[in-house]
Amino acid sequence: MSRSGKVTVVGAGFYGSTTALRLAEYDIFETVVLTDIVEGKPEGLALDINQSRSVEGFETKVIGATTTAEGGGYEKTANSDVVVITAGLPRKPGMSRMDLIGVNAGIVRGVAENIAKHSPNAVIIVVSNPLDEMTALAQIATNFPKNRVMGQAGMLDTARFTNFVAEKVGVAVSAVATLTLGSHGETMVPVPSRCTVNGKPLADILKADEIAELVDRTRNGGAEIVGLLKTGSAYYAPSAAAARMAKAVIEDSKAVMPVCAWVDGQYGISGVYLGVEAMIGKSGVVKVVETDLTADELASLKVAAEAVRAKQADVLTL
Numbered sequence: 001m002s003r004s005g006k007v008t009v010v011g012a013g014f015y016g017s018t019t020a021l022r023l024a025e026y027d028i029f030e031t032v033v034l035t036d037i038v039e040g041k042p043e044g045l046a047l048d049i050n051q052s053r054s055v056e057g058f059e060t061k062v063i064g065a066t067t068t069a070e071g072g073g074y075e076k077t078a079n080s081d082v083v084v085i086t087a088g089l090p091r092k093p094g095m096s097r098m099d100l101i102g103v104n105a106g107i108v109r110g111v112a113e114n115i116a117k118h119s120p121n122a123v124i125i126v127v128s129n130p131l132d133e134m135t136a137l138a139q140i141a142t143n144f145p146k147n148r149v150m151g152q153a154g155m156l157d158t159a160r161f162t163n164f165v166a167e168k169v170g171v172a173v174s175a176v177a178t179l180t181l182g183s184h185g186e187t188m189v190p191v192p193s194r195c196t197v198n199g200k201p202l203a204d205i206l207k208a209d210e211i212a213e214l215v216d217r218t219r220n221g222g223a224e225i226v227g228l229l230k231t232g233s234a235y236y237a238p239s240a241a242a243a244r245m246a247k248a249v250i251e252d253s254k255a256v257m258p259v260c261a262w263v264d265g266q267y268g269i270s271g272v273y274l275g276v277e278a279m280i281g282k283s284g285v286v287k288v289v290e291t292d293l294t295a296d297e298l299a300s301l302k303v304a305a306e307a308v309r310a311k312q313a314d315v316l317t318l
Helices: 014-026 041-050 097-118 131-142 154-169 208-219 221-229 236-250 295-317
Strands: 006-010 031-036 061-066 082-085 123-126 149-151 180-182 188-190 255-264 270-281 284-289
Touching: 006 014, 006 097, 014 031, 014 041, 014 236, 031 041, 041 061, 082 097, 082 236, 097 123, 097 131, 097 295, 123 131, 123 236, 131 149, 131 255, 131 270, 131 295, 149 270, 149 284, 154 180, 154 188, 154 208, 154 221, 154 236, 154 255, 154 270, 180 295, 188 208, 188 295, 208 221, 236 255, 236 270, 255 284, 270 295
Parallel strands: 006 031, 006 082, 031 061, 082 123, 123 149
Antiparallel strands: 149 255, 180 188, 180 270, 255 270, 270 284
16 A cells, blocks of 8 residues: 655644544555644654554554644654644533633644644644634634635534434434534534435434434534533544545545635635535645525525634634
8 A cells, every 4th residue: 555645633632642543544644743742742642553553454654743832843743744733722511612712722823833834835624622713813823825724623513413313313324414514613504404314305304393403412512522521522523524634635535525614705605714515635625615505504604604704803813
């Protein structure tokens, strides 16, 4: 098997380390770099992952790098093709994603500036919360073309929606197709009109109130897990989503995925990072793909866009 490319995962918490493991086990990258500001942690995790290679049958080399806020250690990330930014504080029970904006903005800005210095041609995938705002901030801090900075949200939210529908109906998750757009938060827009079970419209299988209940659970999917865990937040499903996005970039697959991307005219919306479907390739977002929405779904998407736009404007001063 031929391997190529270098991917860096910034942040070696549960989310980051699990993402690095998934990327390594794909066995398509030459190198995965895992960084963290906790001295020795990324090196230790990298050593542990590398020792699993003979068991799991992959050759991708994982490198750990302790970094500093001043930029030390980032030389090991140099010339990365893809960078996944997971750095920042996770949510605690009772916290909203927006509660994290102040502290995580400083972290993400510093990371983005260092990445831009060492990997000026990278595609950046942001997963730090609040997601939509941190994606906008990363683009501002790097000054990268907007297509080369995107956020991981819709992939995760859609996966949650799919799981909830499959459990409700009692079918395999492979039999279910769903979609979520909008923001990664209160103005998330699950799209029931695009949801099917074994090819049949979801509305033909579940009652309207049952669908509404699943939509609400999807919108609050992260908070549900945070509440159960008590400390920390979700990372298995989020890391799977982020890793798939990075895979699409390095393979230049042109796969269409729901991501947080720069919208400029699609759906009658302009000048904002928003959850939409997009074709993903080696340049990042190749193009935003408009899908048919009902009038209510389109109206909800436009409401989400304006809510996110107002919040993203705030990051200019952070």
